[in-house]
Every structure is written in structure tokens, then in C-alpha cells.
Amino acid sequence: MTKKLPNFMFTNQFGLFCIVIIFVIIFSSITDGFTSRFNIYALSRVVAIDIMIGLAMMVVILTGGLNLALGAIGVCAAMFGGWCMETMGIPVIPSIFLILGMGSFLGYINGVITVKTGVHSFIVTLATMSIYFGLMTMLTEAEAFRRLPASFTDFGSIKLFNKYVSPLLIISVTACLTLFYLFKFTDIGRKLIAAGANPDAAELSGISVNTMFIYCHMLSGFLGAVAAIMLTTRIGAAIPSMAGQLGMDWLLPAFLAPVIGGTLLSGGKLSVFGTMLGAILVTLITNGLYLIDVGEFWIRFFLGIILLIAVILDKTREHFTLKSVIVS
């Protein structure tokens, strides 16, 4: 115990946790309504989606790559789900599986192109972002699916724990625990990390690095589809603009959460709970800035600054955190 406590206190996650607590105290003190039931509930819903988006990017960053098409995958999956439920009349549960399948498939395409061409996933996903979004726009004629089953859309409005918490947050926390277990305790999880940390060594030790990279992109697409389902239940419709033009509105939270959380951009090391804390921190700061009235346009400025600082910290993080902790 005496040995482990100091270790934990030197982790990036502990530092993040302290920063989150400090911001909670600051915003509670200087703003009106930060701790109101309405605001905490709204925060729980926003942070749930941001955590999922962050996790979706984190699993590709693990390979040393990026998934710029994440938002486009999310929108495509959501629109596909809207088509399944509204146009085809497929029940909710099978539709959810189809949505998840669509997200995974689009991620699979990203992975296959990346490993087959050897081109960095930054370029590949930049291209597929436009391809996926363009195809979706052509097929749907940019028409939203607005008459989804109430049993699906009502889920996003459920209030738990004396109306303070959205069930979406429980889904995100469950996803974090599942991913932590996957990467920490399973054979396939360790192989994914090994492939990202040192592809040559992994290949020599019998791991199919290409397959692992494809799995990571599939997992990213799957998690992006989960985020899309959550967002669709929140806004009650599947809308082409739900993640902005080309899905690019997801990129900032997608990068901020894992990078702040301690996932190395060079790959091979990830922090599931750090990503969760990173998403919480970003959502807290955004909400707090709204409440202290800094002006909506300044919020983007501050988030950009935070990302820049996080990237700089990423370069120095290895020297100040425990090198032995690969998954946290």
C-alpha cells in the first residue's frame, strides 16, 4: 500500500483528477447554476458522448495513427440507423446492431486501406472522411430521419439518480471499463498494444501487425457508431449535420480527450481512464466558460489552446510519468 500510493500519485490520471476537482470547485464558486440539477444532467449527457468519441480516437492513436473520418463514420452510421428504423421499419434492437456493424465496416475499410497502401492513416482517413460523407449525402439527399421510434429517442432523455445523471454516461463508463479490461487483461488487447508500440518487434514475435491495425480501426468505427447512437437519442433525429460539415466537429473532442488523458500520439501506450478524465475536463471547461459568459467564440479559442498545451505535454509526458504503466 505504501508503495502503491505514491505510484498512483505520480500518474497522469491522478494529476488530471486533481485538475478536474479544482475546476469543479472554481466553477461552483464563481458561476450561477453550475451545480444545478439541470446543468449536471446536461453535463452528464455531453460528457458521455465526448468520452465515447475520445475512446474511438484513442484506439487508433494506439497504433500511432489517426482517424480523421471518425465524425463522418458516426454520421454515416447514424443516418444508416435512421434509414433502417424509419424507412425499412426494422425494430430498434436489430437496428442498433446494424448501426454498430456499419461503423465497424467503415472502420475496417480505413484499416485495410491503411495497411495495404502503407500510407499514414492521417491521409487515408482524410480521404475517406470526404468519401463517406459525400456518399451519405448523395444516398440520403441530405434529408434527415426525424421520425425515429420513441422507444429509441426517449432513451436520451431518461434521468437517473434523482434526475442528475443520464444513462448515456453509464454506457460510456461501461465502455471504459470494458476497454480497460480488454487492453489490460486479454491476449488480443496486449497484442494490439504491442503492435502499436513497436511494429517490427511485434511482427518478429508472431503478431500480425496489419491485422491488429485493422482491428483498431474497426474498434474505432464501432465506438464511433456507439457515440452516434448516443447523439441520435439525445437530439431525437438522425441529421446529416449532427457532427458538422464532414463530421469535423467531432475532431476537437476526439483529440483532446485522449491526448490530455495520456495516450501517446506516437502509439503503444494508452490511458482509458485518462481519456475519460480528459473528456470530463474538456466538457467542464466548456460548460464553465459558457456559464462565466466569456463568449461562445472564445470557447473554441480556449479549447484550441488546451489542445496545443496537451500536445506539448505529450512530448514531455514520458519523462514525468511512470514508464512501466502502459495501460491505465
Added chain:
Amino acid sequence: MKLLFSLIVSCTISISTTAFAGSSGTKVALVPGGPHPYFAAWEKAGKDAVKDFGLGKADYKVPAEWDLSQQNELIESLVGKGYNAVLVFPGDAVGTNKILGELDDAGIPTAALAGCVEQPTKAKMCFGTDTGHSAYLGTKQLIKAMGGKGKIAHFTGFLVDPNTTLRINAVEKAVAEAGGGVEIIQVIADIDAYEPADEKINAFMAAQGGEVDGIVTTAWVPAVVASQALTNMGDKRIKMVGIDHDEVVLKAIKEGYVHGTMLQNPYGQGYIGSYVMDKIRGGCVFKANAPWKSTAQTDQFIDSGTVFVDITDVDTYVDAMRGISLDILKTFDGTYLDC
């Protein structure tokens, strides 16, 4: 010119409404779908409503982008901050209903402003320009100016704007009623931002400027860009009817490059909308037999007014809009509310 317009209208209405002044805990958030010059008049409208009706607050808050999620997030944070009434330009005609329902459940009245949400909705009303009717009237004016025949182009706004479809349909209806002498040769949508509008309108003018006889624009930025294009070309052959009161459009009307414009009433929407929210929070309800108008999206619509202005009355258009706003305000309680 826009500032002058707002000042004159607001001063006149303020003088006329001092009797409404009182004190209230109503804090109104006026939230557009995203940044756009059309909504700028809401800021002064809110401030004047605070001054004239004794509201606690009536603040104009703009999402950083045209994005439903960002708009929802902004509204939620504003409610967390204590705003207890919300006037919103819907980020999506159906998608926005979700948050309006949640606000209603929390005892916060809402209304759609300048654009409607589709029913069923918890929004208390939709108060805006009858955009379809405005586009229809504008197209009729254009066809008349063209002598009842020729080819026209229609430049309009964001596809995510619930008004855009209504405008496209209305222009088609007016053309259909022209009896076959008029043909729509191009509809360019999703250009209510300067960069895409500039690119697409100028490309169209370069390619088909010689073929087109008339232009109708039904969104702010396309009206500005098309007016500028005609002025730069020095072309008075092509007739154009624009929308709104940007000074570029008004100047082009005075110089004869643009035939006229369909004015809307954003100031009146923000000002009267804030007043209505305060009334509803004070216990008033809409009459069961209120004379609502119907649109394709809702049957709880109140028209904030529209008027065609051409070279004969472009210098006095402020009077026309002022008159419309005052008329609506003077009769609003008796016509729509049970207090």
C-alpha cells in the same frame, strides 16, 4: 444603415410602449441557429425589451457554428445559468423539438423565432416571417417586372434551415401560376455564407448570365452577393428581387440594379417575442381560439410581417416595418392571450 434601421424602429416602439414597463424575473435567452447577420437585430431587440417591459434579462447568445449539438449545449448552459425563457431559431425543424420538450418539462417556456419547428412541439408559438409567402410575393413581383415571361434563377439559404424548402416550393408555385411563360433554370441552395455564395453565384453569372432574365433571392447572403454581382456587371437587364435590408441590397435598389427586396422583421421578432415570454411566465396562456396561421410545419404560427420595397419607397421602408411591429404589439394581448 442596419444600425440606423434598428435605432429608428426601436426608438419609435420604445416610446409607444412605455405603458408596458414593469418589473419581472423573466430572463430570456435569444438563441439563433448560428452566426448570421439576419439575427443581429435580436441583440438590440432584447435590450430594448428589458428596458421597456422590465424583464430581468433578454440576451442574444450565438452558437459558434451552425450545429444543432452546439446550439443544444449552449441552451442547456444558459438554462443552467438561470435563464428561464428561450427564444430559438431551430437548428433543425424536428431535432430542436427534443430540447424544447425538456425545457418545457423543466417549466421553461420556449418559442421558435424566425423559423418554426414541426409539430408536435412544446414550443408555445412560432413567430417569424411567413417565409413561403414572402418568397411567393417576391417571385410574383419579379415576374411582373419581367413582363410575365423569361428565365429565372433562385438563390437561397442553408439546406438545414427549415425555411429553405418552403422558399423553394413557394418560388415554384409562383412560377407555375405564371402560365408557362416563366421557367426556373437554376436553384442554388446552401449558400447563405459569403464564400460559397460568392463562388457559386459568380460562376452562375459567368456561365448563364446571358440566358437568365430574372433572379429571386430568398436568403440574406445570396441577396447581398447577387446584388453586388449585378452592380459590378452594370447589368440592368436582369431583374432581381432580393430579401432583407442589407445596405448593399438597398444601394443596388436605389441605383436601379435591383428591382426590389422583401423585408422581414427580425427586430420585431426579438422584441415582441421577449415580451410574450414574459407574459407567459406571468401566467398568461394563449387563447383557445387564437387566430393562428398555418404553415407546412406548424399551425401555431404568427406572422411577424413582410413588405415589398422598391425604388419608390426604399427611403421610407423603416416606416413600413415600424408600423407592422407596432400593430402586432398593440393588439397582441387582446388577440392571442388570456391573462
